[in-house]
Amino acid sequence: MRFRIAVLVFLLACTPARAAFHLALIDEVMSGAGGNANVQLVEIRMLAMFQSSVAATRLTALNCDGTSFAVLLQVPFNVPNSGANVRWLMASPNDATFSAASGIHADFYWDNASAGNIDPTCGMVCWGAPGGFVPPPATWDPSDPNQYTDCVAYGGYTGTRKTMPGYMGGPTAGTPTTSAPGDSTHSLSRSRNTNDNAADFGLACPTPTNNGVSGMPGMIGDFGPCTEPTTTTSTTHTTTTTLRPTTTTIPPGTDLPISGKKLLLKEDPANPAKRKLVAFSHDAGINLGAGNGSPDDPTLGGASLRVHSKAGCGTAGAQACDDTYSLPVGTWKLIGKAGQNKGYIYKDPTLANGPIRSAAVKAGKAHTVLVMGKGSGLGDGVGSDPSPVDVVLKLGAKRYCMSFGGTEKLKVGKKATLQNAPVPGACPP
Incomplete structure (x- = not known):
């Protein structure tokens, strides 16, 4: 009995080291930034510490009805920084083009010419892997949305959606948002997490954020002048205000x-x-x-x-x-x-x-x-x-x-x- 307890304690102790990527969400998607169809991005936001072991996770794009898919990127290695609300960035087509457009470097890149694109009008983007630790990529089906950590369906997507969480309490897709990430100025950005893409995502000025170098925060990029869309619903404003209070009693000029x-x-x-x-x-x-x-x-x-x-x-x-x-x-x-x-x-x-x-x-x-x-x-x-x-x-x-x-x-x-x-x-x- 003591031996069994010791083994159980050992396994529990090992679990956090392996479950080190999945407490995270897709936070921002953009296709065709600055009018360049090849400049695309997907930003991931961590929800907790110790979620930096992202190597071998996949980024996949599905077409408008889900009948075809393209694995855009298999993440080659981990990111250095972790923590609640720490972000990391995947982008295309390469560092020279993306950094010239955004002013920052993404953490990982995929090549549109060989891997494929995020459809700017409709589709679904999925990232992650099954379970709480990354299994060998050859052991799971990249066409199945339920195998991913998070999926975002947009533009009236009609295909199979993510209906099962990748872990207890994890995200699901819900209703696709009618917004799309391809107007060249705005990105599809998350404002909350209710397991319903239609409620959780809307258009906003892009703020792509990388993971930064070890021990330093990530940098925020942009693609030039941007006016926030006027079609954002009051619900989104209300939710964001709840998370980030807008009222203050601090006098101007206070050191x-x-x-x-x-x-x-x-x-x-x-x-x-x-x-x-x-x-x-x-x-x-x-x-x-x-x-x-x-x-x-x-x-x-x-x-x-x-x-x-x-x-x-x-x-x-x-x-x-x-x-x-x-x-x-x-x-x-x-x-x-x-x-x-x-x-x-x-x-x-x-x-x-x-x-x-x-x-x-x-x-x-x-x-x-x-x-x-x-x-x-x-x-x-x-x-x-x-x-x-x-x-x-x-x-x-x-x-x-x-x-x-x-x-x-x-x-x-x-x-x-x-x-x-x-x-x-x-x-x-």
Whole structure:
């Protein structure tokens, strides 16, 4: 009896390591982004930690009546990051084309010419594998929607739908949504999870999000100017508002000291164009202040980033560093719809406005501040130990303040990495 109990305990202990992909949903589908029929994407959103073992799962597209299918991609390896609401991205046709269109890199790609396409007008997209761990692909039928973790039927799809959850409490398809992901401007985006595609999905401006590098959040892309569709139902607005409250009592311009997850300052004395800056916070206290449409909204008032340290610049790195970079108003956009207060994103892949390439501030469960810069326009700050380093991102009238002290890794003249900084007592003057 003791032996049997020991075996049972061992098997239970092993289960989480194997069941490491299926607590996830299809969150966004797009076909023909920016008018290019070959630029397509499917974004997956994790619902819990430890869901990064996605290797050997399949992405499959079915035609309008479900009589034919194409396995677009068998995922070749796992993704580095996991957690509730962490995302990862599959796209086509290749990295060069997709990144040029969206400004970000997908985690995986399929080739439309050889694998097939997501029909822009009607069909069903399925992703995953049967059960709680990925079985060998040759052992299951890719034409059966019930073998997948999640399926999204759209555009009046009339074929067989996913009616059985892949695990207890898992998603099913329900009624196909009448919307389609192929108008070249909007994506088919999830607003909730009721096991009914018609209620759960609608058209929205695309926000494709990759998984990022290990320990860093994913980047959000876009395909140029986009106006949110006016046909979105009030039900979708109400549900989203419930998940992401739109009301606030925070006065405009209220400073917000936050913890710092990581700061990277990288220098190449031989080639200043290779300078790099990454500042990242994942703090539950992150909010949007007075919110969309207020003086704290960078789409109205622009933004700036200040990086200040007591040393690291000048001869032998003995001088203070104090650099401020402009993130002008025209390059910011809302995440989601106006009034939802989900966050803001800044993208300048050509560095037209300065050395800051991208920035994002996300409220709600995401609670993230991320800024990334590169190039010779960045200040030289690692001539000596730069800590403490104050990083202040100002959105409109509101300041988000981090203070990184205590160097984790330092190569004088080359790189400084500072991590896990506590919340400072106040923002700097």
